[in-house]
Every structure is written in C-alpha cells, then in structure tokens.
Amino acid sequence: MNEIKATSNQLLAKAVSFHQNNEFIDARKLYKQCLSIDPNNFDCLYFLGLLYAQTGEFQKAVNSLSKASELNPNHPATFSTLGFAQLELKEYLPAIDSFRRTIKLQPNLVDAHYNLGNALQDTHHHLEAIASYDAALQLQKNNPNIYFNKANSLRYLKDFEAAIQAYDQALFIEPNFAEAYCNKAGCLEQIGAYEEAITACKQALSIDPNFATAHWNLAFCYLLLGDFENGWKEHEWRWVSPDLPIHQERRNFDQPLWLGQESLFNKTIFLYAEQGLGDTLQFSRFAIQVKRLGAKVILEVQKPLVSLLSSLTGVDQIISKGEAAPAFDYQCPLMSLPLALRAYSKEAMNISSPYLHTSKESLSKWESILGKKTKPRVGIVWSGNPDHHNDWNRSIPLDQLLQLSSSKYQLVSVQKNISAADRTLLEAHPEVLRFDNDLHDFSDTAALCELLDLVITVDTSVAHVAGSLGKETWLLLPKNPDWRWLLNRADTDWYPNTRIYRQKELLNWAPVIDQVKNDLNTAFSV
Template sequence: MNPQVGFLLNKALEALRSSNLDSANLYLEQAIRFQSNNPHALRLLGVVAAQRGKYTEALEHVKKSLKHLPKNPLALSNLGNIYLALKQYQNALEAFDQSIKLDPSYYEVWTNKGNVLHELELYEDALICHDKSISLQPGYPEAWTNKGNSLYELGRYELAIEHHNNALTLKPDYYQAWTNKAIALFELGLYEEAIEHCDKALLLNPEYSEAEWSKCLPLLLQGDFQRGLPLYESRWRSGKITAPQDKRSFDKPTWFGAESLQGKTILLYGEQGLGDYIQFCRYAKLVSDLGARVILEVPPALKSLLANLEGVSQFVTKDDPLPEFDYQCPLLSLPLAFKTSIETIPNVVPYLKQEQISDKLQEWTHRLGIQTKPRVGLVWSGNPRHKNDRNRSLLLSEMVPHLPDRFEYISLQKEVRAVDQATLEANPQILNFAADIHDFSDTAALIRGLDLVISVDTSVAHLSGALGKKTWMLLPYVPDWRWMLERADSPWYPSMTLYRQSAKGNWGEVLKKIHSDLIEMNQ
C-alpha cells in the first residue's frame, strides 16, 4: 500500500473514533486521489456516508470496496448494517452470514445479525446471536444492550435491565444504553427512574431524539403536559411512533401557536392511527375560532363520519390536489400549539354529531331489531400490527365468562382474528355484524343504538367517546400516555370510565370488575 494512503487511512480512523466525520471524509477523499480503487478507503467512505444517513451513497462505496476485495468480513458487515438501516433485512442477513463464514470469531457481526433478527421479530433467534457475540468478547457493550433490547421485546424487563447495566458498566457514556434501560424501566412502571435515565442520555448527547421520545412518554403519562408535549415533537426524528415519511413536506410553515391565524388558511392533517385522528380532530374548532379557514385532510375510512365536523371549511383526502393555504399542522401537534394542560383539554362531547351519520341510523336500527335487553358493544382486540398489541389486546375467550346473560352483546370488531373466530361462533349471543360494517360511519351508527361500549384501547373506543356514548375502557398496566395514571375517568372523554390492570398482563381482575359493574348497572 502507498505509505501516504496508509497514513491517511490511519488519520481517517482516528477521526471516526472521535466522531469527526468531516475530517474523516477529508482524509479519505485525499486517499482516493492517491489510489482510486483502494478498498479500505472506499469501505470507510461508506461508513462515513452511513453515519451521515446517506445510505444510498454508503451502499455504492461499500459495494465498490467489495468489488476490489470481495472476501473482506469488515466490508460485508458494513454492507449488512447499511441494508439493516434501509430495512432490507434479507439482504442484511445474507451479508452478515457471508461475513461470519469468512471470520466466525468476528464478534461484532454476530450482534449485528442479532439486530436484523430482532427487527424481523425473531427475538429468540436474536438472543442466540447476541450470546455468541458476548461469548466471543464479553467486553463488547453493544452486544449486551442489543441483547437487552431483545429481552425487552420478550417481556423480560428485569433481565433486560441487567443486560443494559452490564453495557453501562463497560461504557458509562453509552447514551443509547441509558435510553434502552429507561424504556425497560418505563414498562415496569418506574417512571421517575425512566426520566432520570433519559436525562443522563441527553446529558451525554443533547441531540439524541430516542431519549427525548422516551422521556416524553412518562412525563405525559403523569400529566406533565408542559414538559412532555414539546418533547413529543421528537416522534418525527425518532421514528418510534410516527414514520418520518408521514411528516408532510410543505413550503408553508408549521403553525405552533405563535402566529395570528386571523384571515389565514391552515391545513390540518393526520398521522399515526385512526383513533389518534378521531381524538385530535376536536382541535379543528379551536383553530377555526382563532379566525382561520380550516382545511382538514381526512383518511378515506373517516371521510363520511367527519363530513360535518365543526370548524372545518373544506375536506380533502391525501390524494386530492391541495388548495392554497398559509400554514399547516399535524393534528397531534395541536395540543402543543394550544399549550394544552389537563384542565384545558377541549372535552365537549359529542363532537361527532348525530347528523353526520343520520343516513345510517335508520339502517342500523332496523338491523338491530326490537330491543329487549340493554345492549353492550364489545371490542377485545385492536390492530395486530400495533407495537403494543400484546399488552393492550385480549382473547374473546377471556372476556366471555365475565359477561352476564342479562344483556344483549354486539361485536364491534371489524376484523376477528382466527384465534377468536371459534369463540365467536360458539357464542351466538354475541351478535356479529362485521360483514355489514363498511366504514366508521357504520360503526358510529351501530354505537348510537347501544347502551354501553366495552373496549380495549382501539379506535372504536375513541369513536364511542367522541360520540358521547357511555364507554368502559380496558387498559394495560402501562397504558398509552393519553389515559394517564391512577384515575378512573378520562379528561378527554367525559363519558368514559377506565378499568386498569393492577399488575402487568392481569386481565382477570379487570374483567371481574367489569362483570360486577354490569350486574350493578342492570339492577
């Protein structure tokens, strides 16, 4: 190797170790001028590009490096990491396997492979890879915290914390591990400790959005909107709950409450799930009350339901050409824009009015027939793709024994999982209209004909609350932030009662309380 190239590569490595990407890139570009096909310089250029989030450029550099030095386990590992960042998991696995075949003792690539398996939700397989990495190099902190993350997904939170502690013992300034440990503490209900750990991470790296996000959740859950809502904006950077591509790219500024909207036009648009949309579309009227003309972008599934939402001047769907507007704001940023506190939550219900579904009411009244018993709607599971589904959903078979027969039960599930279908068929007393529910206006009209809705945390619960219907919500031990802690009511929905797990995974106690309250309701 050209001595000058070797010198520049060493300087680039020193710069990379101190996270000085600009200097590293400068040294590498100089090395390339001396030797344009040097595989080590090309590989490191890929590493720099990847650390800057320029994954297409990184891919090009690393592939060029491998063209000149195809049996380089380091480059193959780098290639796998780039594919992992691009969510091309099968390509990543192939690259890591090739690297391992060339050098089975390469401990870093084992935990990298574990990270791919983690993303594929093959957590037990991921643990095997992380353990292999740790056995090869017990002093590698990344393997310990990566294993902790997989243990977390398996619900083994205490053991996850032990592994994050091992990582922090090895590397006390490991801000990612401080955050990972905070996430596990949060799931155990240790909210103040979780906040403290996020603060340590942010002290080490004030720009670390994952720590901001992980801090905002316990703050909001405890009702600290003043500190929590500004941090909630980190959702766009962390990608934890709202995909970055969901944040629309407009040439108009985002409105956060500072500018006057008198005589202005603003576009409001949704993000996350349909339940979030139903909950936060209430803010459209507040925006309109400031003198703005409100354009609301609605999902097709909610278009007919929201057709007459108060405060909205014009409705569009995502694929429609957008009219001219002066400002824009995602719906879940409106609580921050209005400096919402628990006391100032706009909670006048119903804000979804009967006239919005009047054409469906008669149809569903006829379909339900003559009422002979109090009618109760049931929702026992949500979207199976939701990250927290394992905690917030339950089986219909768990619920059925706690439903007294003095009521008429109606399933409000649009989709029934295979595991629940047999239970539903074996219990004909639970009426199932899934085939007749075409959109949320059908669900709303059906809810109007009920006396009570019992639901886990899903969009149907939000719909029922927005309609002002009496609603009993079943919540996991660590609920979503909007339901807060240690209260049976919701400041978002006055007609809602919250039933909380007292221990993680314990639905039995919640369902016994539901049973006794149903009996009392029909005395």
C-alpha cells in the first residue's frame, strides 16, 4: 500500500510540474496514470479537474472536481473551479451552490463572489447579483470587469443612471473597455441623452472599429435624430455580429446583394422580410420604387402578411417565408432598401399614402361581423409581442386604456393576442367589442381597421397596418421611443394620417391617457 502511495505521489509531483509549465498533454497523461493506481487521490482529482477547466473541457472538469469535492468537502479551490466549469456549461443552479460553498469556506475569495454574481445575473436574479458584485468590490476595488457586470445588472433593472455610473467606474480603471462604452451608450439612449450616446458609441469604435454592436447602437441614435444617411449606413452592421438578435435572420445567397449600384432594368430582384411584422409592413413601401427602376420584383414576407401585401403596387410575385423562390438576379433585405434607394428625405419615405388596400371580400366579411353601426367606432391596441425586448416600455396596461371608454363612441379591440388577465378584465367591460378569434391574418386586421373611425394603438404592427391604409391613427409612444418615430413630433413622415402622443415621464401613461380622452371627447362631441 505504501509503495502504491509513493508511486502515485511521484507521478502527481511530475504531473504538477508539467502542469505548471503549461505542458498540459504530458500532465494529463501522468494525472491519469496516478488515478489508475490511486482512484481516490484527492490532489490528483483536483489538479486534473483544474487542467480540464483551463483547456475548456468543462464536462470532464465537473466530473473530476465533483469527485474531489466528495473526498474533501473543505477545499474552497475545488468548489470555486467546479463552479466555474458549471457556469461555462450553463449549469447555473449547481454553479451558484458551488460558489456559495466556496465563500462559506473562504469568504475573501474575490473570484467566488464575482462568479456568483455572474451566475445570478445569468438567472436574472439581478439584485442578488449586484450584492455579490459589491462584495467582490469590497475585496478588489480596481477590477473593471466587476463594475462592468454590476452595471449590466443595473441596466437590466432599468436603473440607468446607476448603471452609467458603474460603467464610468469601469472605464476609469480601463479606458480602452469598448464594451463598457457600448453598453453605457445603451443606457444613455434610455434616458434620452442621445448625443452623449453617439459620443460613447464613437469612443467604443475608436477602440474597436469593427465592433458591430456599437455600430448597431450608433445606427439607431442617428435614425432617431433624423440623420438617415448615416443611420442607414451604420444599420448595415446588423449582419456582422452573431451577438445581435437580427443575425439569425441572415440569409446566404449566391446572387449578389443589391445596394443601388447596379442597374435593375430587365432584372429580377428578390426582396425579403428580415425583422418584425411591423417592419415588413413599413418597409414594403420601397418595393414600389424598386419596381420603377425597371425590375421584376419578388417579395418574400411572413405568412400572416401575404394576403394583405398582395395589394402592394409594384410587386410581381409575393411568396411566404420558407417557400421556394423562383430565379432572380439580385437580392436585398427590406430594411436595406432605404440605403440602396438613398431614401433620406420625407418625400422618399412617404412614397404614397395609402399604399396598401383591403379587398372587397374582406370588407364585406367584416361589415357582417361588426353589424349595424350605431355610434363612432374607435379601435384600441394596448400591447405588442410580450417577447419583444422593449415590450415593458411600449405596452400599456389594459385597465389604463379602458379609461377611454365613453357613451359617445364604441371601443373595439383590434388586439390579436390577449392575455388571460386581460380577457378577464374585458369580460367586465362588455361595451368593448372583441374579435381576437376572428383575426386570422393581417387581411382581417386591415379590414377591421378600415371600418373603424379611428385606431388608437401602442407601437406595434397594427400602427403600421392602419398607417399603410391611410387610416386616422393615434399612436401612443413611450418616453424613449423607437427610432422610426423620431423625437418631439406629434406627426410622422412615414404615415401622414398618424398623430403621436408621447410620454413625458418613463412608464407614466396617465397624462397620455388623459390627453387622448380629452381629444376623443372633442372629436366625437355631439
């Protein structure tokens, strides 16, 4: 037994020496030889697990370190390294447990507090994550990464001012921290400091000129401020980074991308939707200009939009996303068309209004569904896609919007997806007509909107349906609006018949609702 122990210790000593000199292949062989003769050698299991973690073999690291932790439950480095490997495998709950056990054994280990914060952040426990980052900062005040991740959690909690301060602390320590400048820019946008956000984006790009997310943020700042020429150029960076959500929509074609250089006369171009339904409705207008260049235009859109967009002038063929496309010479995503067409002016954006139309069949169907009209009809839409990253900001609680109810006019829900809580609320308001089960695609939505006297909506696809039909629309916007609505305007060049109502304070819809109610009473006064 003593000979086996002595041999394993000799192998371990040699393995550790190789390990310390970064000769990982030789170290690994010796660790395994050691364990073949002494399977419960704690030190060997720990060091082999550490090696696996260092070489990115995280599942093997977890296997080795888990066994080591059973043999010695009082070794903090084992649990710290185990937690790191679990975190890399996105095994968040086991990682949290490992880091907490590390801290219990060794409270002053900075990495354990920092990585615990990271695991908590990844599981959206942001208040607890901030507490862990603060504990790490008590032990190490000059670590920019800790400030950066703390700022990220503050940003998720919508505490933008505090997040900006934390990003600034990271940048004070590490002035070349491009990601900190980029994320700071996002917070500056949220508080309306757009020029400062542009400066922060440019600082990030001075450090890393190919930082796609910084270009993406810069694009939206430019667009929001009405600088369409620079905005559309920067917007092309959306395809570069796999970290951006739009990247998954990237398409690979043999045919070249058309951005306005080549003649389209007698050529076929394939235009395709790339983002949300509202984006498709808004940017499909540019197919009209493409057609005027002498092209045959094939348009691919999301299936619920096919019927409605078939009314678009200038489209030779419309197909649903996923269908096989016919032969074509060039291709272009819809949201690259403003750049390709140099559509930087009000005139270029408007094209013509309306540019979409409802069919006689759809109108007849919805006239029958609505029944006899006894008073003006006002459509309402209060929420968008709950999975949208900005839905917390743009949607209005239904109980607030229902304050618009009046005997002077009839409220009609144009909301397709209604939550269980909102259904219950609507049951208590039978005066509101509801047709969500009858809205099968956007031809139905368009026909319903066409038959209303007015549409009141938050920033969602219905705003674009009504706008593209030339319907009178009142659009309710948050304090920090989407770029397309610009700033400080009660109108929009995209849809001439749309009136905008804007929040003055973040998440405070009450004054907006009051103003809308006053204007409704004036508009429909007897």
